[in-house]
Amino acid sequence: MCEIVIRHAEKTDVAAVHHLFTLPEVIRNTLQVPHPSLHMWEERMHPLPSDQRQLVACIDGRVVGHLAMHIPPRPRRSHTASFGICVDPAFGNRGVASALLSEMIDLCDNWLRVERIELTVFVDNAPAIAVYRKFGFEIEGTAKGYGLREGEYIDAYYMARLKAG
Incomplete structure (x- = not known):
């Protein structure tokens, strides 16, 4: 098995991340809209706002996964983070999501x-839910009609992980 390298996303990664978000499987399981522009991703990734961190997962130098994390600057929420993640389906079941x-x-x-990490996930995305549970995330509730996907509103789970201790 090839080694997965996790590192901070760089300006040179914009095209690779853009490519990930053009994949139908990624669009289906995120809140992205089909046909994202490269320009949008250039603006989203550089300069990176101070309340965000972005990681990429690489195998043999190829970007195969992306994670964007947001930490609110507001004092009463600065102990929390939320994130979005995607993995190239061609590299699924290889530990990429787990590494990120x-x-x-x-x-x-x-x-x-950060004491609390939050996320939303479509209720029918069983592989993602399984990996989140593996890392201690728990379902806290369900958002009915959370997001539009392929012409239908899909429910999502609110999940969170609290720091142990």
């Missing part, structure tokens, strides 16, 4: 004073 989540959790727990 593990690195994000290490950053939150040990470097960024």
Whole structure:
């Protein structure tokens, strides 16, 4: 098995991240809209706002996963983070999502004073839900009609992980 390298996203990664978000499977399971422009991703990734961190997962130098994390600057929510993640379906079931989540959790727990990590996930995305549960995320509620996908409103789970201890 090839080694998965997790690192901070760089300006040179914009085209690769843009490519990930053009994949039908990624669009289906995120809140992205089909046909994203490269320009939009250039603006989204650089300069990176101070309340965000972006990681990429690479195998053999190829970007195969992306995680964007937001930490609110407001004092009463600065102990929380939310994130979005995607993995190239061609590299599914190889530990890419787990590697990205593990690195994000290490950053939150040990470097960024984050006590609570939050996410939303479509209720029918069983593989994602399974990996989130593996890392201690729990379902806290269901948002009915949360997001439009292929002409239908889909429910989503609110999930969160609290720092142990």
